[in-house]
Amino acid sequence: MTLSEENYLKALYHLAKDAKEAVSTNAIAEVMETKASSVTDMIKRLSEKKLVKYKRYQGAKLTEEGKLYAVNVIRKHRLWEVFLVEKLNFSWDEVHEVAEQLEHIKSDKLIEELDVFLDYPSVDPHGDPIPDKHGNIQPLPKVLLATLKVGEKGVCVGVKNSSKEFLQYLDKLEISLGNELTVLSKEPFDNSVSIGMGNTKISVSSLTANNLYVKKV
Amino acid sequence: MTLSEENYLKALYHLAKDAKEAVSTNAIAEVMETKASSVTDMIKRLSEKKLVKYKRYQGAKLTEEGKLYAVNVIRKHRLWEVFLVEKLNFSWDEVHEVAEQLEHIKSDKLIEELDVFLDYPSVDPHGDPIPDKHGNIQPLPKVLLATLKVGEKGVCVGVKNSSKEFLQYLDKLEISLGNELTVLSKEPFDNSVSIGMGNTKISVSSLTANNLYVKKV
DNA sequence: ATTAAAATTTAGACAAAGCTAAAAATTTAT
DNA sequence: ATAAATTTTTAGCTTTGTCTAAATTTTAAT
Ligand SMILES: [Mn+2]
Ligand SMILES: [Mn+2]
Ligand SMILES: [Mn+2]
Ligand SMILES: [Mn+2]
Numbered sequence: 464m465t466l467s468e469e470n471y472l473k474a475l476y477h478l479a480k481d482a483k484e485a486v487s488t489n490a491i492a493e494v495m496e497t498k499a500s501s502v503t504d505m506i507k508r509l510s511e512k513k514l515v516k517y518k519r520y521q522g523a524k525l526t527e528e529g530k531l532y533a534v535n536v537i538r539k540h541r542l543w544e545v546f547l548v549e550k551l552n553f554s555w556d557e558v559h560e561v562a563e564q565l566e567h568i569k570s571d572k573l574i575e576e577l578d579v580f581l582d583y584p585s586v587d588p589h590g591d592p593i594p595d596k597h598g599n600i601q602p603l604p605k606v607l608l609a610t611l612k613v614g615e616k617g618v619c620v621g622v623k624n625s626s627k628e629f630l631q632y633l634d635k636l637e638i639s640l641g642n643e644l645t646v647l648s649k650e651p652f653d654n655s656v657s658i659g660m661g662n663t664k665i666s667v668s669s670l671t672a673n674n675l676y677v678k679k680v
Numbered sequence: 681m682t683l684s685e686e687n688y689l690k691a692l693y694h695l696a697k698d699a700k701e702a703v704s705t706n707a708i709a710e711v712m713e714t715k716a717s718s719v720t721d722m723i724k725r726l727s728e729k730k731l732v733k734y735k736r737y738q739g740a741k742l743t744e745e746g747k748l749y750a751v752n753v754i755r756k757h758r759l760w761e762v763f764l765v766e767k768l769n770f771s772w773d774e775v776h777e778v779a780e781q782l783e784h785i786k787s788d789k790l791i792e793e794l795d796v797f798l799d800y801p802s803v804d805p806h807g808d809p810i811p812d813k814h815g816n817i818q819p820l821p822k823v824l825l826a827t828l829k830v831g832e833k834g835v836c837v838g839v840k841n842s843s844k845e846f847l848q849y850l851d852k853l854e855i856s857l858g859n860e861l862t863v864l865s866k867e868p869f870d871n872s873v874s875i876g877m878g879n880t881k882i883s884v885s886s887l888t889a890n891n892l893y894v895k896k897v
Numbered sequence: 898a899t900t901a902a903a904a905t906t907t908a909g910a911c912a913a914a915g916c917t918a919a920a921a922a923t924t925t926a927t
Numbered sequence: 928a929t930a931a932a933t934t935t936t937t938a939g940c941t942t943t944g945t946c947t948a949a950a951t952t953t954t955a956a957t
Contacts, residue, residue, distance in 0.1 A: 465913075465914090467913080467914065467915095487934080487935090488934075488935055488936085489933095489934065489935080497914090497915075497916090498915080498916065498917085499934075499935060499936085500915090500916075500917080500918095500935085500936070500937080501914070501915055501916075502935090503935065503936055503937085504913095504914075504915085504936095505913095505914075505915095508913085508914095519922085519935080519936070520921090520922060520923065520934080520935060520936080522935095547790070550797055551789075551790065551793035551794060551796075551797055552793055552796075553789070553793070557789070560787070561785070561787045561789075561790055564785045564786065564787070565782075565785060568778070568781045568782060568785075569781065570777070570778045570781070572768075572770070572774070572778075573764070573768065573778055576768035576769055576770070577768060579768075579769075580767055580768055682943075682944090684943080684944065684945095704904080704905090705904070705905055705906085706903095706904065706905080714944090714945075714946090715945075715946065715947085716904075716905065716906085717905085717906070717907080717945085717946075717947080717948095718944070718945055718946070719905095720905065720906055720907085721906095721943095721944075721945085722943095722944075722945095725943085725944095736905080736906070736952085737904080737905060737906075737951090737952055737953065
């Protein structure tokens, strides 16, 4: 499997996660930052290899084999992200690009030993679960901050949007995973949320509250 | 720079190390396990990029810029080999293939932090020196076991041939880097060398003695 | 000094992965 | 039910890196 094929499988996986139906050519083209015609070519190749189910004009869908392959790449990506943060002093907004490269290194021993070395982490620096070596993913109970009612408490456990911009903004607000917060009030006008954290009190926009996962406590 | 270009630069560097003259197309083709015609194409591309000096039918030679690039890839290769052995329980005969992949990961921070994490190692698991970030290589004083005279002592510090077969053979003989040995006798008939190591005494072939580096003590 | 052999380069093809422009199918709007 | 708009596919071209076969240059042998 080539690097490019692996990236398409990953994209297919992430796009199909919620939607159960086949994924459209354009949707893939958008996340892959490429042209629809290129997507059609690649989907045909992956279909030849039985990793994707494809009917002309009807979109694409991972087969079980394709899904397993995709999950394995995601496992590598997330383990490397943990390594970069825990061992090499990377911050959570710096790891993604490097992990995008490292996830394509081919060596079973490498990834198993990395898992041992990191002491079997269950989530990556963005709170995303790390699939085990069989491709099983432990889903953690988490909800968006925006869904908490006034008075409820939660611990930050993940981000939905893990763009550099959002992560750096959270850093500026001193919001880190593990922090406990309380919803003090919600503003009906713009859906902003006022939260208490430690002994500070801040207000975050609706957009922010809809991209930060918490675990209710 | 592509992965393939980087591999050619590395090959050029290793081939030109001893020989000061230009490297022949066939010599490159051999180590790259490819055809001479492919080498000609690539050398032209690298020449366009000013990384290689090239005159038709006259072989190729790295420019200063090309040499620096090559040394940097070698630095990455060797640091990753140290990581694999020291942190991930790889043995010295398992690291090369994986390091061949890891050496192409592009991230300055990654390699600098890896160097810090490993505490600035000076040699890789095969005793080869690790260039510093400026491309300087500290040459260690080492000689082939075959050059020691009867009665002389040495510490194993490296291998000239680092093929899996040779490394595994050394493992079987329980010869590791750091071991001290004494030359007990040399057999004129086949140039084999009898050595004492700890409280054992073994005889190694001329070929072996010509591929094991020691530091005289 | 020719000729033969070996090394090197060129020409032409191919696969992967991308692109643009045009054609075809599907979806949406009237 | 047509027509218009959108989506998707096809056709043809490009680049990287490889190959084989043929041509060229260099080196070695008579
Ligand atoms: Mn990531
Ligand atoms: Mn992540
Ligand atoms: Mn190596
Ligand atoms: Mn090595």
